[in-house]
Amino acid sequence: MAATPELTSTRLLLVPLAVTDADDMVHVLNAPTLYTYTGGSAPTLDELRARYTRQTIGHSPDGTQEWHNWILRKKPDNQAIGFVQATIMNNGHQAEVAWVIGEPWQGHGYASEAAQTLINHLRTTGVTTIQAHIHPSHTASATVARNAGLLPTDTFEDGEQLWQHPLDNTPQPPTRPH
Numbered sequence: 001m002a003a004t005p006e007l008t009s010t011r012l013l014l015v016p017l018a019v020t021d022a023d024d025m026v027h028v029l030n031a032p033t034l035y036t037y038t039g040g041s042a043p044t045l046d047e048l049r050a051r052y053t054r055q056t057i058g059h060s061p062d063g064t065q066e067w068h069n070w071i072l073r074k075k076p077d078n079q080a081i082g083f084v085q086a087t088i089m090n091n092g093h094q095a096e097v098a099w100v101i102g103e104p105w106q107g108h109g110y111a112s113e114a115a116q117t118l119i120n121h122l123r124t125t126g127v128t129t130i131q132a133h134i135h136p137s138h139t140a141s142a143t144v145a146r147n148a149g150l151l152p153t154d155t156f157e158d159g160e161q162l163w164q165h166p167l168d169n170t171p172q173p174p175t176r177p178h
Helices: 019-028 045-055 110-124 139-147
Strands: 012-016 066-074 080-089 094-101 129-134 151-157 160-164
Touching (some): 012 110, 019 066, 045 066, 066 110, 080 110, 094 110, 110 129, 139 151
Parallel strands (some): 094 129
Antiparallel strands (some): 080 094, 129 160
């Protein structure tokens, strides 16, 4: 399994997840509105540390998935504002991506910038299928997906619509913030 590299975009550092990030992220993830479409509730610090301990292992218990997680930190102050993640499957050819931006930083193009940076990185690793599952009423997340080059499909799973990136392996230009 490949190590999760640090990535960078115009305004963000995408820093590989560490358990100690829970101290910053518990505040980023505390708004109840973040869970409107995904379910669940804001994690406690102990729950987030336990989650990050599992995620930093970097793979599923059966070894069929690679887990890559990045904390999004604003330049130049390194303030944590969210995360992106990629679950790599099918011998490195398929990736399921997701993103979350804390409520105070939403609406500034950070999610689109981070998602595009992640997808460009995945394209350099040999991933040929990139997908995300998005609740059909979550227009903000659909906008991020579209800005990152994903397109909606007619497939729905567990109430979420499957979005996929076209199957070419050409990195896309960075998305400009709105």
